[in-house]
Structure formats: C-alpha cells, structure tokens
Amino acid sequence: PVHPKVAKDWAGAVDKLRLGGSHDFLPGGAAPKSGDMFRLPALAATLKKIARDGSRGFYEGSVAADIVATLRARGGLHTEEDFFNGRTVAEFVDPITLSWHGHDVWQCPPNGQGLLVLMLLGMLEGYGDAPDGPMGVTRIHRHLEAARLAYRDRDTFLADPSLADVPVEKLLDRKYLGDLRKLIRDDRAMSTLPDAGSASPVHADTVYLCVVDKDGNACSFINSLFQGFGSGILAPNAGVMLQNRGFGFRYERGHRNCIAGNKRPLHTIIPGMVTQNGRAVMPYGVMGGHYQPVGQSWFLDNFLRYGMDIQEAIDSPRIFGYQGPIEAERGFPASVTNGLRALGHNVQEAAGPHGGGQAIYIDHARGVLVGGSDPRKDGLALGY
Known part of the structure; x- marks a missing residue:
C-alpha cells in the first residue's frame, strides 16, 4: 500500500x-x-x-x-x-573520523560529503553551550555560518579521490577548523567568504535505515536515486528506475569534480556511525540531499552536547540554506527567525520539511536499544 x-x-x-x-x-x-x-x-x-x-x-x-x-x-x-x-x-574504503564530546564520529570518505559532518562538528566544538539555549538565535546562527564555510570547501574540493586530490587531512585539521571558527561573529552574518581552503577573512529521494542485532553489530545504510524518481527513466523489462547521480558533476573545465568518463561525482548520501571506546553506540543518518551534513551535525549536537533524548534530537526544528535563502521549518518562533534576520540572514519559511532522520542508540550499560524515527518521513523504530 x-x-x-x-x-x-x-x-x-x-x-x-x-x-x-x-x-x-x-x-x-x-x-x-x-x-x-x-x-x-x-x-x-x-x-x-x-x-x-x-x-x-x-x-x-x-x-x-x-x-x-x-x-x-x-x-x-x-x-x-x-x-x-x-x-x-x-x-571497500577506510572511513574517516573525528573525536567529539567523548565519542568517535565516523563517515564514508570522499567522493561523499560525510567530510562536512566532521568539519562542522570540529568548528562547533570550540563553542560552549549557547547563552540563549539550544534553540536560540546564537547557536543557530553559528551553525548556519559554519555550514557556509564547510559547503564552500565541499563545492571546491570534493570529487572522485581516485582521479583528483581531495585534501581530507587539511580540511579536518583542528587548527584549520579553529581558524574557520574565528571567522564567525556572533553579531552578524558574514557578508563574503574567503577563498575555499582559506581561513583568512574577506557560505531528495533518499532512503535510510539502521539496524542493530542481539550481539551489538550495527549497520548504517543509505540509498538514493538522487532526485525524486531519479531520472524518471524506467528500464521496463527489468523494472529498474534509473538514477540521476550525474547531477552532482560540474561542467567547469579543470574543476576537480568536472564530468568525465569512468568518474564518480560528488555524492550527497552519507550513513553515519558513532563509537565509544571501540564499541558501536549509534548508527544514524539524515536524509535530504545537500542538507544531510547540516542535519547530521545538528542531530549529534542535540544529542551529545545538549542532552536531548534520541527522538527529541530528531524532531527538533531544522533550518538550512544552500545557494539561496535560509529556509526555516515552522517550528521556530518568530523571535528566532527575526533575530536571525537582524544578523543579516535572509530567512524564509520552508515549503516543506528538511530531510528525515533515523537512529538507534546502543545503551551498553543498561543493555537496551533506544530507537528514534523522524515524523517527517514514513519510517518507524521497530524492535524484534
């Protein structure tokens, strides 16, 4: 049905x-x-x-x-x-990781954009709790500004690493991320961004599931045709709808991510995993195309820094802007959206929800699994 x-x-x-x-x-x-x-x-x-x-x-x-x-x-x-x-x-590839708030956060390497999750967490780590709380203007403003810097680097550097140099180590360097954080001011949005890779002053059709078995083995799995129904082209005898992931290429000659044969484009889908002391503690993911790195970092910040329970961390209102206005879900009060506008953000109400998340927290101390599923989608948390 x-x-x-x-x-x-x-x-x-x-x-x-x-x-x-x-x-x-x-x-x-x-x-x-x-x-x-x-x-x-x-x-x-x-x-x-x-x-x-x-x-x-x-x-x-x-x-x-x-x-x-x-x-x-x-x-x-x-x-x-x-x-x-x-x-x-x-x-098979080796994942990339960042230690954050006593946990290790793992992502797939480029050509995927999981690198951005780690960059965002690294930038945000230097802040204490926001003075106006987890849903106040300060935290949201910092997150939006950090995202502008991370996506700037993504659109410049991310490509098929077998054919282009992707400077992962530099982009995850703590000093570099700290220098990026220094560009963010709490009193106003950046009017311009420095060149990609520089911190010198001058911004979906996806299915995600996670599973944990009785032995604590965890799987974080994501799949996508990119846009809704992909290309819209069906191979009739096989019943296979063809994806349009080539949308992630650039047409700019000389760009690392320029379209070419036998080359993989920048990829938006990113399954996530959190471990602690060498044990899996949470497979998680957030659907939503370009939104995914912001969505993942927002969820992890909610859960690991601000202590929200797993469902509350997923349900929390979302805000995102990429190559256009900042789109805020309806859950934000006018005081927040107006406060962001006062800092220079072009905030509009989002036409629909941003993405959808799923996660399972493995509570090793109590021997229980705690699942969360996003009401923005049609999934559920199910024990067996």
Whole structure:
C-alpha cells in the first residue's frame, strides 16, 4: 500500500515520469493515491535474480541488457561492457573520523560529503553551550555560518579521490577548523567568504535505515536515486528506475569534480556511525540531499552536547540554506527567525520539511536499544 507521504511526492513527479516513459509508475495514467496497492512484478523478478546470482544478476545478462537498450534508445552511449566493468568499480574504503564530546564520529570518505559532518562538528566544538539555549538565535546562527564555510570547501574540493586530490587531512585539521571558527561573529552574518581552503577573512529521494542485532553489530545504510524518481527513466523489462547521480558533476573545465568518463561525482548520501571506546553506540543518518551534513551535525549536537533524548534530537526544528535563502521549518518562533534576520540572514519559511532522520542508540550499560524515527518521513523504530 502507498503511504500518504509517498503519495504526495508521487503526485509531484507525474510530469517527469511521463517524459521518462515510466508508465508502469502511472497506473491508469495517474499517480497512485494513499492506500492504493502498487506492484512492480518486473522489479521483483530482478531482485530475485540479484538474490540468486549476486552482483552478476544486475551487471550482466538480461537486466544490464535492458538498461543499456533503454539508455541507447534515448541517445546514450552506454554498452553492456560498461556495466560489466562496473562490478570492479565498487570498493571497500577506510572511513574517516573525528573525536567529539567523548565519542568517535565516523563517515564514508570522499567522493561523499560525510567530510562536512566532521568539519562542522570540529568548528562547533570550540563553542560552549549557547547563552540563549539550544534553540536560540546564537547557536543557530553559528551553525548556519559554519555550514557556509564547510559547503564552500565541499563545492571546491570534493570529487572522485581516485582521479583528483581531495585534501581530507587539511580540511579536518583542528587548527584549520579553529581558524574557520574565528571567522564567525556572533553579531552578524558574514557578508563574503574567503577563498575555499582559506581561513583568512574577506557560505531528495533518499532512503535510510539502521539496524542493530542481539550481539551489538550495527549497520548504517543509505540509498538514493538522487532526485525524486531519479531520472524518471524506467528500464521496463527489468523494472529498474534509473538514477540521476550525474547531477552532482560540474561542467567547469579543470574543476576537480568536472564530468568525465569512468568518474564518480560528488555524492550527497552519507550513513553515519558513532563509537565509544571501540564499541558501536549509534548508527544514524539524515536524509535530504545537500542538507544531510547540516542535519547530521545538528542531530549529534542535540544529542551529545545538549542532552536531548534520541527522538527529541530528531524532531527538533531544522533550518538550512544552500545557494539561496535560509529556509526555516515552522517550528521556530518568530523571535528566532527575526533575530536571525537582524544578523543579516535572509530567512524564509520552508515549503516543506528538511530531510528525515533515523537512529538507534546502543545503551551498553543498561543493555537496551533506544530507537528514534523522524515524523517527517514514513519510517518507524521497530524492535524484534
């Protein structure tokens, strides 16, 4: 059955699905309504094939052939050999980490943007508790300004590390992060930003889940087509909706993240993990495209610094601005939004919620798991 939140998003993607020829997703020519039963037998068959044959069930044979034929019919230059070679592109990587408030926070390395979570936490670490509280103007202003600096560096440096130099060590250097923090003034927003990599004065269609088993093994998992329904192009026989992650590339020649063959774009999806004394204590994640680093750092600050319980830390109102106005969810009082405007922030009410989060806290001392699930989405915390 189709969930109300999914039905709302589906209705907003009808034109894309029609242009993409994805008629299987528009039964009777319209998006399914809340409560409708929706089936994808072709996709079910593909998933069974993958379960039986592993990655070969996707990257070779009939599924790959259908995807290639679909793309070539639209002018693509893809070949089945490209898909076969794709099996060798995926790799195990070493995560990156930052120690913060007695915990170790772990992220996937570039080409993903998890680096920004660690940068934001590193910048914010030098502050004590905000004088006007966790939902006051000061803390929110500092977080917004730190995000402007972190995203500035992301858009300059993040790319496929196998083809470009991504200066992870410099960007996580405590002195560098401390120097960035010194650029942030509590009395006004920065009118301009220094060049990327400098601290000299001069700013979604994702699914996340986490699981902890009886032995304390924890998994933090995220997947996304990028925009809603990805490209909107369906490989009909395989039932596979094709993503549009290439959106993360740049067209600027010479840029680290410029589009090229056999290259991975900047990636927004970032599963998170927190450990303490070598043990997993919390798999967590926040969906929402570009918002994810801000959302994760906001959640961790709520939970680890300000002592909110896990659900309260997820529910807390969110605010975000990237290449445009600052968009505040409705939960902020006028005194806060007006206070931010007085500091120079262009604050507007967000048209919808920012992202959605999930987390499981492993309370080793009491031997219990504490789950939190975001009401902005259709997930839930479920024990078994």
